Amino acid sequence: MSEALGLEDVLREHPFTTGMRPEHLRELAGCAREVLLAAGTFPIREGDAADTFYALRDGAVAIEVHAPSGPLVVQTLHAGDVLGWSWLFPPYRSAFDARVVEPARALAFDAPCLRGKAERDHELGYALMLRMARVFTSRLAATRLQLLDLYGPRA
Amino acid sequence: MALAPDPMLPRRARVLASRQDTRDTWTLELELDGAAPLPFAPGQFNMLWPFGVGEAPISICGDPAEPARIVHTVRAVGAVSQAIAAAAPGAVLGLRGPFGHGWPTVQAIGHDVLIVAGGIGLAPLRPVILELLAHRGQYGRAALLYGARTPADALYGHELDAWRARGLQVLTTVDVADRAWTGAVGVVTRLIPRAEVDPARTVAMVCGPDVMMRFTAQELTARGFPAARVHLSLERNMRCAVALCGHCQYGPTLLCRDGPVLTWERLRPLTSVREL
Ligand SMILES: Cc1cc2nc3c(=O)[nH]c(=O)nc-3n(C[C@H](O)[C@H](O)[C@H](O)COP(=O)(O)OP(=O)(O)OC[C@H]3O[C@@H](n4cnc5c(N)ncnc54)[C@H](O)[C@@H]3O)c2cc1C
Numbered sequence: 111m112s113e114a115l116g117l118e119d120v121l122r123e124h125p126f127t128t129g130m131r132p133e134h135l136r137e138l139a140g141c142a143r144e145v146l147l148a149a150g151t152f153p154i155r156e157g158d159a160a161d162t163f164y165a166l167r168d169g170a171v172a173i174e175v176h177a178p179s180g181p182l183v184v185q186t187l188h189a190g191d192v193l194g195w196s197w198l199f200p201p202y203r204s205a206f207d208a209r210v211v212e213p214a215r216a217l218a219f220d221a222p223c224l225r226g227k228a229e230r231d232h233e234l235g236y237a238l239m240l241r242m243a244r245v246f247t248s249r250l251a252a253t254r255l256q257l258l259d260l261y262g263p264r265a
Numbered sequence: 266m267a268l269a270p271d272p273m274l275p276r277r278a279r280v281l282a283s284r285q286d287t288r289d290t291w292t293l294e295l296e297l298d299g300a301a302p303l304p305f306a307p308g309q310f311n312m313l314w315p316f317g318v319g320e321a322p323i324s325i326c327g328d329p330a331e332p333a334r335i336v337h338t339v340r341a342v343g344a345v346s347q348a349i350a351a352a353a354p355g356a357v358l359g360l361r362g363p364f365g366h367g368w369p370t371v372q373a374i375g376h377d378v379l380i381v382a383g384g385i386g387l388a389p390l391r392p393v394i395l396e397l398l399a400h401r402g403q404y405g406r407a408a409l410l411y412g413a414r415t416p417a418d419a420l421y422g423h424e425l426d427a428w429r430a431r432g433l434q435v436l437t438t439v440d441v442a443d444r445a446w447t448g449a450v451g452v453v454t455r456l457i458p459r460a461e462v463d464p465a466r467t468v469a470m471v472c473g474p475d476v477m478m479r480f481t482a483q484e485l486t487a488r489g490f491p492a493a494r495v496h497l498s499l500e501r502n503m504r505c506a507v508a509l510c511g512h513c514q515y516g517p518t519l520l521c522r523d524g525p526v527l528t529w530e531r532l533r534p535l536t537s538v539r540e541l
Contacts, residue, residue, distance in 0.1 A: 125458075172450065183442045186449045190458055211447070255452040256440050258476060261384030261414050 117142055121217060124165045125190040126241055134234045141223035147171070147214040153193070154208035160196035161221045169214025174207040185249075186211065192245055197221035272507045275314050275359030278335060280352045286338065287418050290385060291350040292326075295335040295358065302332035307392035308367025308498060308526045312506050313337065314359030315348035322503045322521070323349065324389035325363060329396050335360070338388035338420065364506045365525050368393050368470050369496055377405040377462035379490070381481050383412045383453055383473025387420045389498055389525075390472050398431045405467075408434040408460040412453030412477070415439050416446045434461050453477065454484045464489035470526075472498040479536055482529040495529035 118139040121127055127135060145164075147153055153164060153171070164171075171193055172183040184206075187193055193216075196204045202221070228235030278295040285291050297303060303311075305325045314320040323346075327336030341350040352358055370393055378397060382390050390409075397404055409428065413419040416439055429435045436456045437448035449456060453473070469490050471481050478497045486492050501520050504512040508522035516535040518524065 170449070172444075180443060183444065183446065183450045185451045186438075188449070188459060209444075252452045252455055255454070255476070255480060261386075261412065261418070261440075261474060261477065 117144065117217070120144065120167070121165070124167065124217065126165050126192050126245075130237055130241075134237050137227050137231070137234055138219070138224070138238075141219045141227065142217045145216050145218045147210045147216055149210050149213050151210050152207055153210065153218075154204045154206065156204055156207050158204050160194060160202045160204045162194065163197050163219040163221055163224065164193040165217040165219070166191050166193060167215040167217070168212075169210065169216075170212040171214060172209045172211050174209055176207070181207070181209075185252075195242060195246070197225070198242065272361060272364075273505070275312070275361050278313075278358050278360040280354050280356045280358065281334075282354055283352065286420050289342075289350075290338060290340045290420065292336065292338045293349070293352060294327075295337065295360065296333065297335070297360070300333050303335055303363065304332040305329060305363040305392075306367040307370050307396055308389055309363035309365045310389070310506075310525065311335070311337070311360050311362030312364070312503075313339075313345075313349050314361075315345065315352060316357075316359060318348040319345040320359070320361075320504075321345040321349065322364075322500070322506060324498075324500075324525075326388040326391040329392050330399060338385065338391075340385045361506065364521055366523060368498075368526050369468055370396050373397075373468035373470075374400075374403045375405070376494075377467040378407040379460055379462050379467050379469040379485075380407075380409045381411075381453060381457075381469065381471045381473075381485075382409070383477040383481075384414065384418065385420070386471075386473035386477070386498070387411055389500075390470060391421065393470060394428060394433065398428065398433065401432050406434070406462050407432065408436070408462050410436050410438075410453055410456040410460060412438045412440075412456070412473070414441075416442055416448075436460070452480075454480050457481075457484050457488060465491070467494065469495045470498075471495065472500075475499075482533070486529065492530040492533060493528055496526050497529060497532060498525045499527060499532070500525055 121139050168189045171187045173185045174181045277298050281296050282294040310322045310324045312320050313323050323337045326338050339350045341347040380390050425435050442450050471478050482495050485495050501513050503521045504510045506521045508519045513520040
């Protein structure tokens with residue numbers, strides 16, 4: 111049962127850490143805490159300091175962009191996804207809003223803690239960046255397909 | 266014994282009802298003269314002929330258990346499909362069919378079933394869903410992943426909840442939405458990890474535009490779904506529908522006879538040949 115799992119076990123079960131060495135998992139767990147994201151809340155707001163990185167265990171979070179017609183949802187994230195990457199690069203400011211659509215359990219990582227550890231231990235940093243790069247490429251591929259108008263030419 | 270009807274000769278089909286599903290898509294219910302039944306296998310298509318305009322292959326999307334009610338969902342994209350979509354109750358269309366090799370609903374018995382549809386691609390899969398739900402106990406777990414451009418472009422919205430209630434996991438996604446939409450946003454391939462089926466024992470059926478099917482098949486095989494059990498419907502243009510004219514040739518395959526449904530194992534080598 112997940113309630114009985116320690117933070118490290120929860121982290122090990124998350125697809126983001128697949129194949130990660132135990133000592134690296136331990137280091138990551140040292141920056142993490144378990145959180146419950148309530149429906150309707152905004153764990154990330156455009157322009158705010160990007161100081162947290164989330165690994166979703168369930169629920170749903172919508173990435174939103176403000177358009178003149180109102181907020182548009184451009185992607186939803188679900189169990190097994192990670193949320194937030196502006197924490198990786200200066201100026202560490204979030205580029206989008208993230209709104210919780212269905213209550214979600216998540217691991218919330220303190221971004222300065224992660225960056226510090228990655229800086230001190232490049233092996234850990236590499237393992238982390240490799241996984242982030244995989245997230246970027248798969249989101250980029252999905253975005254390209256979205257732009258292709260995948261469901262057929264407009265009539 | 267009566268002679269088998271000439272497959273090149275159209276029969277008369279009267280429009281009983283018509284419903285506009287989305288901005289560019291209509292569903293028609295047709296009946297042959299004398300309400301003659303037209304038994305079909307899920308995934309088969311008819312050639313519909315609005316007289317004076319031309320003929321187009323259109324999948325049958327009705328209930329296989331009700332073969333006298335012929336149902337077609339048509340997206341108006343050009344002259345022929347526009348004329349079919351515009352056919353009002355009482356109008357008569359020419360109809361030849363059913364043709365083609367359909368979905369593996371029989372081979373799927375005893376397996377988990379994963380249905381992945383994009384846009385109008387849900388239409389040819391609707392008979393699979395109806396058949397699966399009518400014989401729910403014969404199949405393992407079953408999931409439908411459906412992607413459309415926007416919530417307003419999604420087909421059969423009124424039926425999805427009913428299917429869910431009858432034991433089908435239904436996940437929907439659109440490319441972009443406002444906050445009123447409660448499904449997912451993103452391409453349909455992003456739903457695959459959330460399908461509650463066991464890849465190794467699943468029969469997958471995929472229908473949508475070519476690019477969507479190719480990326481879906483790649484993602485499925487990367488996740489352990491065997492290519493021999495990933496089936497796609499290739500809706501390339503057809504003319505005669507009886508393997509004579511060669512119009513629908515795809516590599517060594519005549520899609521109207523050998524398809525439209527083929528396995529990814531068979532199609533994959535052909536997809537690397539550009540502009541086939
Ligand atoms: C086996 C099979 C089953 C089909 N089932 C359905 C169905 O259930 N419902 C439905 O609406 N359509 C279906 N189609 C597609 C349908 O046959 C075509 O949209 C139609 O023939 C187009 O003719 P048209 O004169 O209206 O348009 P055209 O003037 O021939 O074409 C108009 C535009 O549509 C594009 N187009 C034409 N054919 C296709 C195609 N097959 N796929 C994607 N784009 C196309 C053309 O490139 C062009 O941009 C099916 C096709 C096949 C081969």
